[in-house]
Amino acid sequence: MSKKQSFSEKCYSLLRKVPHGRVTTYKAIAEALGTKAYRVVGNAMHKNPYSPRVPCHRVVCSDSKVGGFALGKRRKIEMLKKEGLQIEKGKVKSFEKRLFEFN
DNA sequence: CGGTTGACCAAGT
DNA sequence: GACTTGGCCAACC
Numbered sequence: 001m002s003k004k005q006s007f008s009e010k011c012y013s014l015l016r017k018v019p020h021g022r023v024t025t026y027k028a029i030a031e032a033l034g035t036k037a038y039r040v041v042g043n044a045m046h047k048n049p050y051s052p053r054v055p056c057h058r059v060v061c062s063d064s065k066v067g068g069f070a071l072g073k074r075r076k077i078e079m080l081k082k083e084g085l086q087i088e089k090g091k092v093k094s095f096e097k098r099l100f101e102f103n
Numbered sequence: 104c105g106g107t108t109g110a111c112c113a114a115g116t
Numbered sequence: 117g118a119c120t121t122g123g124c125c126a127a128c129c
Contacts, residue, residue, distance in 0.1 A: 007126055026111055030125090037125040038111040044126090046110050061111070068110030076110090 007037065008044030012054045014102060020055075021084045022100035023092060025062045032102040046070055058083075064095035 005013065011029050018024050026041040045056045048070065057079045061067040066087065069076035077087045086093035 030111085035125070036112090036123090039109055039124070040111090040126040042110040043108080044110095047127095048110095056110085059110075063112080066110095070110070073110085 007033065007035075007040055008047065011041050011044045012048070012050050015054050015056065015059065017102065018055055018058045018100050021098070023058045023060050023080070023085065023095070023098050024100050024102075025060055026067070027062045028099075028102065029059070042068070058100075060092055060095070064091045066090050066092065 010033055014029055014032055015024070026038045026045075029041045030036055030038045041059075045059055046068075048054060048056045057069065057076045059067065066073050066077055066080075073090065077090070080087055080092070085098060092098060
C-alpha cells in the first residue's frame with residue numbers, strides 16, 4: 001500500500017469497497033473524497049489499470065444511467081445483470097435501492 | 104504554468 | 117426524450 005495515492009488511485013480504493021450486487025456513482029465517489037471532480041473519477045475509471053481488482057462496472061451516472069465503459073457499455077450492462085442488477089434501456093432499475101453509500 | 108481532456112452533473116431548450 | 121450550455125476539477129503535455 002503506497003502512501004501517496006493519486007486522486008485516481010483513491011477512487012479505486014474506495015470503489016473496492018462496493019459490494020457485489022451494488023452500484024455507486026461518479027459523483028458519490030468524488031464527494032466521498034471531498035471534491036467535485038466527477039469527471040476526474042470517470043477519467044480514472046477509463047484508465048483503470050486494476051481491471052478485475054476494482055469493480056469499475058459498478059459505477060453509474062447519478063441519473064441512474066449506466067454511463068460508459070472502456071469495453072463498451074453493453075459489456076458493462078451484462079456484467080451488472082450477472083450480479084443480480086436489473087437494467088432497462090441503459091438505466092439501472094431500483095437505482096437508489098441498489099446504490100451503495102460510503103459512510 | 105497554461106491549455107486540453109473527459110466512463111460527469113444539472114438545468115435549460 | 118434528444119440536444120445544448122455552463123460548470124466542475126485532477127491528470128497529462
